[in-house]
Amino acid sequence: EAQVTQNPRYLITVTGKKLTVTCSQNMNHEYMSWYRQDPGLGLRQIYYSMNVEVTDKGDVPEGYKVSRKEKRNFPLILESPSPNQTSLYFCASSFRGQSSTDTQYFGPGTRLTVL
């Protein structure tokens, strides 16, 4: 089954404790991205990757890191989480990304709470 998976689905952590949210897709998509969803603000892009070893900042990259060592995986890293990073996070992938008309396939989401 074609899908985007994220882990963990729920996470409660404390300020400053490094964490990683994994994202994996099995559709051989070149393009992957991370979004955060907050009430009244819609989906805001954090980082995206056009292909392996190619990443770039989205609209709200501060406090986040990403890596793309393999085509299928695109982990999101919070080196020192803060309470304002409490949010619902979605990973998404598509075939050609931003320069095409391909649709985005979203993962199930990760709800993160930083105390």
Next chain:
Amino acid sequence: GQQVMQIPQYQHVQEGEDFTTYCNSSTTLSNIQWYKQRPGGHPVFLIQLVKSGEVKKQKRLTFQFGEAKKNSSLHITATQTTDVGTYFCAGRGNTDKLIFGTGTRLQVFP
């Protein structure tokens, strides 16, 4: 920078009533996509519009792309409880970046 606004933010309707959400961009769009997110779920692609003035239908859903390619709308005829969720538009502008609207949350009362 490019912004995509959606109105209304919330809409409560009685089952059987119609519903419309509007999407407006500060810049001309090359295309626009619509997504639906059920409560507790993730956004799921509904449709994409590319041409100026384009209209597409999916059963009770009608999607329009404005003549100037700066606005779009989603209209649902005779809503059902299964239509509950948040509807997002997402547009590609001159930067070729996909910008999501703020979403419209639809609640349908039986």
